[in-house]
Amino acid sequence: MTRSARPLRARIHLDAIRHNYRRARSLAPRSRALAVVKANAYGHGAIAVARALAGEADGFAVACVEEALELRDSGLQGPMLLLEGVFSPDELALVDRAGLAIVVHCREQLDWLLRARPNRRLDCWIKLDTGMHRVGFEPSEFAEVNARLAACPHVGERVAMTHFARADETAHRYTSTQIVTFEQALSGVRIGRSLANSAAVLAWPQAHGDWTRPGIMLYGVSPFAGAAAEASASGLRPAMTLESALIAIRDLAAGEPIGYGGRFICERPTRVGVAAIGYADGYPRHARDGTPIAVGGRLTRIIGRVSMDMITLDLTGLYEARPGDPVELWGQTVPASTVAESSDTIAYQLFTGIGRRVPLIHEEH
Numbered sequence: 233m234t235r236s237a238r239p240l241r242a243r244i245h246l247d248a249i250r251h252n253y254r255r256a257r258s259l260a261p262r263s264r265a266l267a268v269v270k271a272n273a274y275g276h277g278a279i280a281v282a283r284a285l286a287g288e289a290d291g292f293a294v295a296c297v298e299e300a301l302e303l304r305d306s307g308l309q310g311p312m313l314l315l316e317g318v319f320s321p322d323e324l325a326l327v328d329r330a331g332l333a334i335v336v337h338c339r340e341q342l343d344w345l346l347r348a349r350p351n352r353r354l355d356c357w358i359k360l361d362t363g364m365h366r367v368g369f370e371p372s373e374f375a376e377v378n379a380r381l382a383a384c385p386h387v388g389e390r391v392a393m394t395h396f397a398r399a400d401e402t403a404h405r406y407t408s409t410q411i412v413t414f415e416q417a418l419s420g421v422r423i424g425r426s427l428a429n430s431a432a433v434l435a436w437p438q439a440h441g442d443w444t445r446p447g448i449m450l451y452g453v454s455p456f457a458g459a460a461a462e463a464s465a466s467g468l469r470p471a472m473t474l475e476s477a478l479i480a481i482r483d484l485a486a487g488e489p490i491g492y493g494g495r496f497i498c499e500r501p502t503r504v505g506v507a508a509i510g511y512a513d514g515y516p517r518h519a520r521d522g523t524p525i526a527v528g529g530r531l532t533r534i535i536g537r538v539s540m541d542m543i544t545l546d547l548t549g550l551y552e553a554r555p556g557d558p559v560e561l562w563g564q565t566v567p568a569s570t571v572a573e574s575s576d577t578i579a580y581q582l583f584t585g586i587g588r589r590v591p592l593i594h595e596e597h
């Protein structure tokens with residue numbers, strides 16, 4: 233959606249995404265970086281984000297062939313990886329035509345690829361399960377899987393990859409164990425390596441390998457808990473400003489409840505603002521009283537339960553606030569990660585949950 237009657241919109245700062253991509257590259261200077269733009273670039277608009285990075289990204293990663301074809305149809309070239317590979321053998325014809333690289337994480341995918349008759353050599357990323365225990369071959373299977381792919385005339389470049397379960401816990405040994413398991417499986421084999429998500433780009437230099445796969449950091453959010461400070465410390469810029477406006481203001485006496493279920497009871501005479509955004513737009517319904525929000529650049533707090541189309545906030549002390557004033561849900565002033573923590577979720581879910589009726593406005597600066 234590009235226009236809407238409501239004042240609600242998500243401004244996407246494409247220059248910030250480029251800055252964050254460069255940051256990921258400079259943190260892992262000997263690696264190439266696949267920009268992860270799955271799930272509509274974490275809600276930021278995949279085509280616009282990929283175009284903004286087209287001049288400099290080493291490649292892109294998406295979850296499925298539909299996401300890849302959307303980008304190819306928009307004119308985007310260069311390496312593009314399907315992070316879950318294909319879901320059926322028929323898809324390999326699309327992969328062939330669009331020149332995509334595929335993850336191979338199981339026996340079925342391996343057989344489909346070996347039996348395919350593509351017109352070009354297909355690049356493939358062999359996924360190993362080193363501890364995430366979701367998908368991937370056992371480390372002990374690597375040598376055999378790799379040898380079969382190496383012997384197949386229509387398989388092109390091969391890369392070995394794995395994914396971390398706890399890379400955001402910078403003091404935890406689990407990531408080190410995963411790295412060792414991966415290197416042991418590959419020992420003696422000359423093959424490209426890819427291990428690092430954003431957390432590993434930032435915190436596990438020994439896992440940078442030949443290709444990194446930054447996602448959330450491109451959008452300006454640190455993958456670590458207590459993320460606000462970390463994000464600025466690691467030089468990331470928020471890429472999304474979710475903003476709306478005040479549509480009503482009222483004064484309530486002490487003791488009056490606000491909204492559904494009367495969750496918030498005014499502790500004192502309270503000026504309440506109403507902003508046009510609700511959970512149908514992707515603002516988390518579980519946001520607690522006290523979740524930060526900014527009105528005209530000044531921080532205040534959510535009070536009362538989030539409704540489908542509206543939220544209520546505390547304007548006490550913000551005497552100059554008027555209907556129509558801008559309200560920032562997250563962005564420069566309110567870190568998305570803080571709203572996420574205050575709602576028992578993560579910024580990934582907030583971004584990918586932005587509703588269909590929120591226009592994305594792409595800006596260069």
Ligand SMILES: *Cc1c(COP(=O)(O)O)cnc(C)c1O
Nearest residue numbers: 268315395429430445446447448
């Ligand atoms: C989504 C994804 C990433 C990106 O993870 P972030 O935490 O957003 O950096 C990297 N690798 C794989 C396999 C993924 O699915």
